[in-house]
Amino acid sequence: MFAPVIAIDAMGGDYGPRCIVPASLSLLADLPSLHLALVGQSSLLERLIAEHSSVDRTRLQIVDAEDVIGMAERPAQALRGRSQSSMHVALELVREGRAQACVSAGNTGALMALARQVLKTLPGIDRPAMVTAIPTRANPCLLLDLGANVDCTAEQLQQFALMGSVAAQALGTDRPRVALLNIGIEEIKGNQQVKLAATLLKQTQGLNFIGFIEGDGLYRGEADVVVCDGFVGNVLLKSSEGLAEMVIARVEALFRRSLAARIVGGLALPMLRQLRTELRPSRYNGASFLGLQGIVVKSHGSAGEAGFRSAILRAAEDIQHDLPGHLRERLAQGLGSDNVTASGSRPSN
Amino acid sequence: MFAPVIAIDAMGGDYGPRCIVPASLSLLADLPSLHLALVGQSSLLERLIAEHSSVDRTRLQIVDAEDVIGMAERPAQALRGRSQSSMHVALELVREGRAQACVSAGNTGALMALARQVLKTLPGIDRPAMVTAIPTRANPCLLLDLGANVDCTAEQLQQFALMGSVAAQALGTDRPRVALLNIGIEEIKGNQQVKLAATLLKQTQGLNFIGFIEGDGLYRGEADVVVCDGFVGNVLLKSSEGLAEMVIARVEALFRRSLAARIVGGLALPMLRQLRTELRPSRYNGASFLGLQGIVVKSHGSAGEAGFRSAILRAAEDIQHDLPGHLRERLAQGLGSDNVTASGSRPSN
Structure with a gap:
């Protein structure tokens, strides 16, 4: 059976990986069908994962990305020569079909700009x-x-x-x-x-x-x-x-x-x-980007663990409903x- | 002692004079310093006033105005040849100094357009x-x-x-x-x-x-x-x-x-x-127009008696604080x- 993977930009948001890693791992433990790819500085992510016991690593990949896009950076800065940012790499996983959705709590403007650049909009849609x-x-x-x-x-x-x-x-x-x-x-x-x-x-x-x-x-x-x-x-x-x-x-x-x-x-x-x-709603459930050739969910920058878990769940629902397919x-x-x-x-x- | 008068557009709003007249009379009874000019179809207003006992007519004028501007009319319609509308006559009382403020629950766009035409904006202000x-x-x-x-x-x-x-x-x-x-x-x-x-x-x-x-x-x-x-x-x-x-x-x-x-x-x-x-707040207190050479308070179209009373009180406060004077x-x-x-x-x- 095909198991969809959700790519997580583990470095974004006001609280960064210290919030996103535990949120991701707890949802992974709760939902046996969930597969995640955590994208970010792999040594830091591994250290944070090591703090948790009994993590099912068969459903968890770590994808290294050394660069982090700051919360106050201009979208244009995120586009130029930043292909190693966690946000960019997470979106690339979706474009390549290695993941079926991307979740980020990072800079909204940068996520919008990068998602348009990497995934492109659907035919007939100017902007997501x-x-x-x-x-x-x-x-x-x-x-x-x-x-x-x-x-x-x-x-x-x-x-x-x-x-x-x-x-x-x-x-x-x-x-x-x-x-x-x-x-x-x-x-x-x-x-x-x-x-x-x-x-x-x-x-x-x-x-x-x-x-x-x-x-x-x-x-x-x-x-x-x-x-x-x-x-x-x-x-x-x-x-x-x-x-x-x-x-x-x-x-x-x-x-x-x-x-x-x-x-x-x-x-x-x-x-x-x-x-x-x-x-x-936005703080607790995240918001979906509509109109892209792929699923992207924005978690609120100041979301805590519960909020980030909800954003992952929203991505899973969007995959299940095949929103981009219906839109196309x-x-x-x-x-x-x-x-x-x-x-x-x-x-x- | 100079007693300021508040001109009331008695015909405006979703409920019209059947709401505005009782609201005005009850506030008149509660505040011995209040002077009101009710503007509208005088025969109708007199009939509604007659339903109330012990109205202090020394503090209440009726100013006749036969025309009524509808709640769904375009502002341009209110400006053309409608000098006998209750809204226009009430604003004229302010311009002539016969009243110190105008209160209306009528068409917001028409009130804005008429107030600009009749009272003009203060020097340096493009629009109220x-x-x-x-x-x-x-x-x-x-x-x-x-x-x-x-x-x-x-x-x-x-x-x-x-x-x-x-x-x-x-x-x-x-x-x-x-x-x-x-x-x-x-x-x-x-x-x-x-x-x-x-x-x-x-x-x-x-x-x-x-x-x-x-x-x-x-x-x-x-x-x-x-x-x-x-x-x-x-x-x-x-x-x-x-x-x-x-x-x-x-x-x-x-x-x-x-x-x-x-x-x-x-x-x-x-x-x-x-x-x-x-x-x-808007439904219960009304909103003041700022930037005019005179005081105009808009009561919410669907305001009941309590809401309209509050709008009159707001006009009285604006008079007391001399808002146009401070702005000028x-x-x-x-x-x-x-x-x-x-x-x-x-x-x-």
């Missing part, structure tokens, strides 16, 4: 987008882009919508409702890109486009996929995480105010902890939008 | 911005723009920063910390406008600019003023309101799970209600930024 599932009052909603693209054209927003729709279908949603994030639901609202993107989305074949949505509509669960540029998506995600932290801290303070409240609080605190985890298939059918055909963005195959 | 106070883990933070300007130049963001700083000072914060909302705190992050705005803000005299901030930093209370374009600000505000609703609904559900929890919940629910009110004074000193002087945005007086 980052996506994660946001909890709502109904089912979780896929939000993209989360920060890989600060400025987006209407055509890019259209591509994101299509990718989000395919991803939601792969995850089991029938005819996903796709909405465009805006500052009002009336047609006259919004900036030029958003208005133009709405026109394109109405013309896109096989897309269940439901129109504009506002931030509160997202949390009411009114759409399965919400599309926006990376600046807006990143602000939405991070402000939501900050607000959720604040609200839960205040509720905890409420629980501590009286004895009776403390007793109930003792019961409720674990539930609040779970709610907190769920409400910080859908893109080969064309967008069915005249404007995009005219501008040449339609895939030529 | 909408601002409200957002709760954080520390002191409330002024966020602007909230949706009046979907696309902003770096110079406009600089003007917003200055206006926010002056407003925070008027509200009692010494040397307010001003930050620019971005998707990272490193200098290389963000789009062109944000990067250029950061350069301008560093050169702005007398401004305590602390650099970039992310959405979670805002809720940690790391700044007193946070500046962004209206698209981003509106998304942040509305998604925050939606998320806060969702979290509080889930916490309430936690309280209902057990008998003991229900008992404590009975104590905690009023506190949760207060938290919910605080976490929906500060703008007369210039921005102290070479770029802006060169581009001619500096006030000529």
Whole structure:
């Protein structure tokens, strides 16, 4: 039986290998079907692995890569003559078919730039987008882009919508409702890109486009996929995480105010902890890059062991759902939008 | 003694005069120093007032205005030949000095366009911005723009920063910390406008600019003023309101799970209600337009009586703090930024 391998950039993130190695080894122990390739400075990685007993080395490779891309480096720096960086080597494993997905907690801009360079985008996709599932009052909603693209054209927003729709279908949603994030639901609202993107989305074949949505509509669960540029998506995600932290801290303070409240609080605190985890989706689950010829998952830079484990699990799920395969298939059918055909963005195959 | 008058656009909002008249009359009864001018279809307003007993008519004027600007009309429609709309007449009262502030729950785009036409912006300000106070883990933070300007130049963001700083000072914060909302705190992050705005803000005299901030930093209370374009600000505000609703609904559900929890919940629910009110700032407090030669407060279109009362109170506070006067004074000193002087945005007086 073919066992997919997940390549781990073991050097990235705020905590680096001291967090990533234990997270990887504990998941390896928990999931007997998991195969990992840890990429980084092999002597350091071996030392960290030696601190753990009973590691199944038949399912664990170490791939040496001496260079590390810093968290504050510019993407351009990561592209030039850095073929020995752990991030680059991990992506190469995917390109060569030696791994079926790559997970990194490193520099987001560098990961985006390197992933485009090494893996290339799918035909018909200009730039990849980052996506994660946001909890709502109904089912979780896929939000993209989360920060890989600060400025987006209407055509890019259209591509994101299509990718989000395919991803939601792969995850089991029938005819996903796709909405465009805006500052009002009336047609006259919004900036030029958003208005133009709405026109394109109405013309896109096989897309269940439901129109504009506002931030509160997202949390009411009114759409399965919400599309926006990376600046807006990143602000939405991070402000939501900050607000959720604040609200839960205040509720905890409420629980501590009286004895009776403390007793109930003792019961409720674990539930609040779970709610907190769920409400910080990027920090705990990682985000997938969509639109590449391969699977890349970005774990949050400040993710701890639990967060990094979740990011590996997300990569395993993306492999299982064959997201790039589904996307390629859908893109080969064309967008069915005249404007995009005219501008040449339609895939030529 | 001079008693300031607040002009109320009595016809705007989702609920119109049936909500605005009772809200206005109840606040009039509660605050003996308040003087109001209700602007709208006078026969309808008189009928609604007649439903209330003991209204102090010495502090209440009715100003007739037959036309109403619809909530879905384009701003351009509100500008053309609509001088008899309640919104226009209310703003005229401010321009003529017959009122010292205007409050409307009507069409935001129309209010912005009409306010600029009737009241004009202060010298040195291209476009007004909408601002409200957002709760954080520390002191409330002024966020602007909230949706009046979907696309902003770096110079406009600089003007917003200055206006926010002056407003925070008027509200009692010494040397307010001003930050620019971005998707990272490193200098290389963000789009062109944000990067250029950061350069301008560093050169702005007398401004305590602390650099970039992310959405979670805002809720940690790391700044007193946070500046962004209206698209981003509106998304942040509305998604925050939606998320806060969702979290509080889930916490309430936690309280209902057990008998003991229900008992404590009975104590905690009023506190949760207060938290919910605080976490929906625009809906409950309204937002001030900054940068006009007069005070204009926008109440949320779907605000109920409590929300509209808060918007009137905000207008009364803005009068007390003489926000336009402080802004004019500060703008007369210039921005102290070479770029802006060169581009001619500096006030000529």
